[in-house]
Amino acid sequence: MISGQHYIGGHWCGEPDAANTSFNPAQNTALPWCFAEAGEAELHSLTEQATAAFALYRYVTAAARADFLDSIAAELQQRQAEIVSAMVQETALAPARAESELGRTCNQLRLFATELRTPASDCRLPALPERQPLPRPALRLGKVPLGPVVVFAASNFPLAFSVAGGDTASALAAGCPVIVKAHNAHPATSELAAKAIAAAADKTAMPAGIFSLVHARQHAFSEALIRHPAVKAVAFTGSEQLGMHFQRLIWQRPKPIPFFAEMGSQNPLFVLPQYLAQHGESFASQLAQSVLNGCGQFCTRPGLVFVxxxxxxxxxALKQHFSQAQTGAMLTVKIASHYRAGCQALQQTDGVSLLAEGQGEETACYTKPRLFATSANAFMQQGVLQQEVFGPATVLIECADLTQMQMLATTLQGQLTATLYATEAELVSAQGLLNELELHCGRLIYAQMPTGVEVCAAMQHGGPFPASTDSRYTAVGSQAVQRFLRPLCYQNFPSQNGDTAWTGK
Amino acid sequence: MISGQHYIGGHWCGEPDAANTSFNPAQNTALPWCFAEAGEAELHSLTEQATAAFALYRYVTAAARADFLDSIAAELQQRQAEIVSAMVQETALAPARAESELGRTCNQLRLFATELRTPASDCRLPALPERQPLPRPALRLGKVPLGPVVVFAASNFPLAFSVAGGDTASALAAGCPVIVKAHNAHPATSELAAKAIAAAADKTAMPAGIFSLVHARQHAFSEALIRHPAVKAVAFTGSEQLGMHFQRLIWQRPKPIPFFAEMGSQNPLFVLPQYLAQHGESFASQLAQSVLNGCGQFCTRPGLVFVxxxxxxxxxALKQHFSQAQTGAMLTVKIASHYRAGCQALQQTDGVSLLAEGQGEETACYTKPRLFATSANAFMQQGVLQQEVFGPATVLIECADLTQMQMLATTLQGQLTATLYATEAELVSAQGLLNELELHCGRLIYAQMPTGVEVCAAMQHGGPFPASTDSRYTAVGSQAVQRFLRPLCYQNFPSQNGDTAWTGK
Known part of the structure; x- marks a missing residue:
């Protein structure tokens, strides 16, 4: 049962608008669910509730926050059937994918819970009253939460990067209340995930405004939300265009706040001749799968392949994979039409040729996979080849040799990932290429496809601009919490060596 | 011997301009040293050299970087007499202060060297090839330097926050070449510190462009420098006005880069009645010393005292301290006239009264210490009371009780420090005040003056805006290096468990 309401301050509220329906991309039809549209009243109430919740939540112990996160995971799993059903209808993604994403989302919540139960100990330096020429005071470096965090959910991970996803989990772990702006492409899935969080917050006695969900199709609401003085940080996953629009609004605030936007990537992949000679067939099928899986709707999908x-x-082999592939339904009509426009721009670019495209008809959300090829020279000259085309397409760039690959690597924009397929012998001679790639990415991969992001303490999912707005932070993995914490030094307190009520995480 | 030249790419260059002399604030006279003015040619050469140096320096081992930093400290100490003499002439600060600041600067360099020799181990997760449903790849999270860093030196710490100061030391420790824009108020001191760095770079065989010093009185040069694509991060210490001007320029870059500005603070200090009853006299003399020392030219000087x-x-007692104090020479005519204008604005503010001022005449750089008082109501109503007046002045705000103190604390801007003087018994009842102060500062202090910043692993010298541009970073202490590093995840490399040539710190 979908209410179509917002969840604010512990209550479901707002009148669903019959015009704001959810959409089924596979069938190109409206779904029988409609949603409220937030305005000024919701903005006021959301931010007031989040501020009030922060005054309490900043003192909730790490262990209690961990229980809250674990409870969210349990509540999500209890609702698995309902969530998977809504997600499949709203996104055209396969049920197996929805199930595995739900599992990943729960594991992600539990990862932060585990981290909270084994917190890094604060750096403590005891007083040195006899030190010359000056005594040293007792010092402790703690970390405290920034305050209410706004999360803009991603379209392409309706669970793992949406309402109860990584941004929400890391902000809650940090001690920050969360306001989620539901993604318009999966509002019912969002409501169900919000119900899981609401139930967990009730069961673990969290403050009422600890979590809010709001539906808003108008950008004006989102713009007002991120400009609101009560908001202390914003996390965003989406396009560079929208991400930078939000970034510029945040820069106009009287008091700037941290904004972490993960804005996608082309994920360049380099393959060397010996590797290809030894593993060509398996490489081709891995690459095709990495590009085609889930209609290519991954921010880590390899979009540039230097061969x-x-x-x-x-x-x-790739031509065969791509020409045998069927059209698939992308997440939204807009995403599908952006994909088709991006492919058309590539096809019209001098020096770029279409090698293969998939079977079927391109209507509404349905798009064909496409394989393009170009030369090293064209890659150097045509800026369009450095623009991400989000979807099931990739471009092969033929390179004369390793030296040319390394030269092309110098021209790359900031990327989430960069990948090298090489034999171990080739790896030695490719050191210069690796050195160059290191400058352009957040994750450097040897002989594995970049799709598939391990959620763990060693992950970096971010990268130099425009992959993200700040290469020093990650959206995935336990370090994601650092986006929402700041250090606070406590000097000379008598309770220095014990816990104090005002201690943050 | 002062050449007045820039130091670029391992060479001293540029023609000193007879009009660009250094200035003696104590005597209000020009010093016999004149300096070159950088333009487009220097900009080009500086950035080219720093970029070339980065290509080499990013592979210089942590141990070799540590040797470089230690060597800078040794070279500074070898030049102590010459440096102290130039600094005293250029800044009117006392010789003892110059000596202790030199010692602190050397200790700071050695702190980073020590950190480099005991690096935090990378987070490494071994592969789990048998894991279900999906194997885990081997992952290692390293940190890599951002690239060339521009440092804008502070006026008030001509050694510790200038050419060889904390920003330079932390950037070099991170693996980043450094371009220092010399502060116009101490160019000769800057040249001597640069000579120490140059000698150390030679002795430890660092790449030629690892460090540059440039003199430029025109803001246009600084503006072009921070907009230059080769520059990957900027550190600044100075006024909010100039800091935010630079911040806005950086936001206009096609590719935004990290900018850390420490922009000062009022450093609110609260004292409770029992504490005052027991320690009033010593508190008064500590406070007077903290405000008056070095003409109050510290970013951590207490400027608001809630009594x-x-x-x-x-x-x-305070009236006596302030009225007996003599005028002193501030660092520059501009700083002195800003101070006098700030005091005048306070004096003309309704509800603010001047309780005492020092002895002597206010001419050129010389200014009188001043003690102001106001009421809690006036503090709430007069925005001017929340603007830092840099210099030897402070404002007493009379509060009815602890509740009113806590209420006033809610109105505070972001601060580097906040301090509470209370007996241990009062500390318990002041928990609410401490909780509030925690939201507004980077360092929370019990019963010690905020001036005096320990350079160590537990320090936080930053704070919520406008104390700094990003409360998640510090300008002082070993964590300062984090401003210039980004995480990089290495996935599935065969040398995963050993060191690799492309490993950053």
């Missing part, structure tokens, strides 16, 4: 000359067998 | 009503004895 050595003479890779005819690879090209032939 | 309980009935603090007549404190007021009388």
């Amino acid at each position: 050595p000359k003479g890779a005819e067998a690879l090209v032939a | 309980p009503k009935g603090a007549e004895a404190l007021v009388a």
